[in-house]
């Protein structure tokens with residue numbers, strides 16, 4: 345049995361075979377420019393324990409480190425943006441937890457080297473909170489959150505968008521993943537069939553992405569990114 349497989353049972357039940365590092369890098373190199381763009385969004389719908397997401401984060405943080413390590417506040421802001429743009433869904437609870445922990449350790453290791461014991465209160469707590477919101481234990485087929493036995497709950501998968509507006513101020517908007525996916529299907533239909541393909545969900549034009557997106561289910565007041573964890 346290799347590190348890519350935890351047990352035959354898990355392979356049979358959930359198709360759990362992890363991708364090795366060489367393949368992860370080869371695949372990410374196909375979108376190299378995006379992996380090195382700090383704010384570019386990645387969503388992995390069956391992220392396992394985070395082989396792809398960890399490498400995306402490492403690549404983004406290498407850029408953050410090269411550009412901003414001389415200013416701790418800038419370093420923190422761009423690290424927040426890098427983490428806030430990485431999303432994952434994973435069916436198995438232990439994998440989802442490991443994935444979050446793994447991403448957190450990568451940030452923490454880099455951060456403690458850069459801040460040299462002068463860490464800003466709240467920063468690592470905020471990172472941990474964002475990872476809890478962004479890496480979800482869910483079913484990427486039903487688009488529901490699951491319980492620890494992998495059964496669907498009534499709760500839809502809801503992701504938060506984290507947009508830095510100015511200085512350390514961040515705007516959080518929550519979206520249902522099913523609506524976002526339905527929105528993109530509608531958008532394709534609309535593009536192909538014109539007005540006969542009128543979208544079913546309410547959409548709005550998003551300046552940041554330059555695309556039509558569904559309305560958020562919740563918008564939070566602007567807050568400092570050091571304090572996002574205090575919001576609930």
Ligand SMILES: C[S@@+](CC[C@H](N)C(=O)[O-])C[C@H]1O[C@@H](n2cnc3c(N)ncnc32)[C@H](O)[C@@H]1O
Nearest residue numbers: 358360361362363390391392395434435483484
């Ligand atoms: C082939 S593994 C790949 C894991 C990881 N992406 C990697 O490349 O190392 C597939 C993963 O999908 C998860 N999975 C299976 N069905 C799923 C579903 N319906 N929704 C979300 N995750 C699922 C499994 O638990 C497993 O971790």
